[in-house]
Amino acid sequence: MASMLKLCVNAGEHERRICPVSVVLPKSCDDWVNVRLEDVNTRKTIPCQMERSGRVATLTWLVSGLRAGEQQRVVARPIKRVPAVQGGVSVTDNKRSRQVDVSVDGSHFTTYHYGPEWVRPFLYPVIGPYGTQVTRNWPVVEGISGEATDHKHHKSIWVAYGECGRGRVDNWAEEEGHGWQRHRGFLKLISGPVYGRIVAKNDWCRHDERKQFEERRDMRFYALPQGTRLFDIAVTFRMTEGPVTFYDTKEGGLVSVRVATSMDVRNGGRIENAYGGVNEAETWGKSAPWCDYSGQVAGKHVGIAIMDHEANPRYPTGWHVRDYGLMTANCFAWRHYRPEAKVRGDMAFRKGQNTTWRYRVYIHRGDASKGQVRGRFLDFIAPPEVTRA
16 A cells, blocks of 8 residues: 655646646555645645545545646645544435535535426525525525516526427426426435535436436535635436437527526626627627626626536537526537528437536636636636646
């Protein structure tokens, strides 16, 4: 068994403020159960988290305060017990209410609702900087003064698509004849000092609840400080029952957000994409690596960004994003986005095929510029390089 592992973190070409990094531990660390990570120069302990998947162990921590071009040397050592750490991410399954609560540093961040009373699972509330609720309450909570009450299927943050397979099953809307997403269990529920993780297995079903295919939804919530929130979501479809085609429609999104009504562009909010496009007229149907929606909530300026990973099919995604508060990553709606091109965005999946999309959701202060969304996107697609020292 190795007694230590020396590592070097290279910031690369831009500053790393609070950036998740992971490294696969070598086989010499196979006997390690718990790990202590320390900065070689300052000797300060860095909160870290080790997770095993089969024979592979991955160590994750947050790199902070590393300027462009700088390096940080750290050393990992095995320890018998995980030291007590204040804060971190707590993931708690409330089986009776069929809700999983996620708290960061003791403060409630969000709840994953998976009960059969809902057409599809979703995250609500979503609490960002200043304790603000950055997504719409309705229809989960009704009677909030001034809230828009259109599109009842827009539930905070969710995953859905509107024309799936034979019969073009509508697993986006909630009108008569809609499809369902049924929770079948949790593959992982993890709390820790660096991140919490929910891995859920869902069946996508026809209107009569016959299964079409499976989805694995892997959500990793990081322990960022001061109300800034960051989580990754990986959506994997497995075509268990037969071949399925996702037909071209704008009614869908593999990650979808309905922002708080006060953030809508029509109420003074702002949409901005990675290329500088502003509001619906310059962002709807446009392909971009990320899209951000910002505005006022209870007198505070906050924003939420969705980032598309370059390994995803059809990167960069197109955006179904509206001035009325919807923002969703939809890479299928080509005939809607570019009707003059006369091409369709259908995507066919064969039986047994597994296909994954990865996204990062970043909730920040201010607009895209103040929230430094561009830099956080680079953290996602080009994180600091970690090498053995």
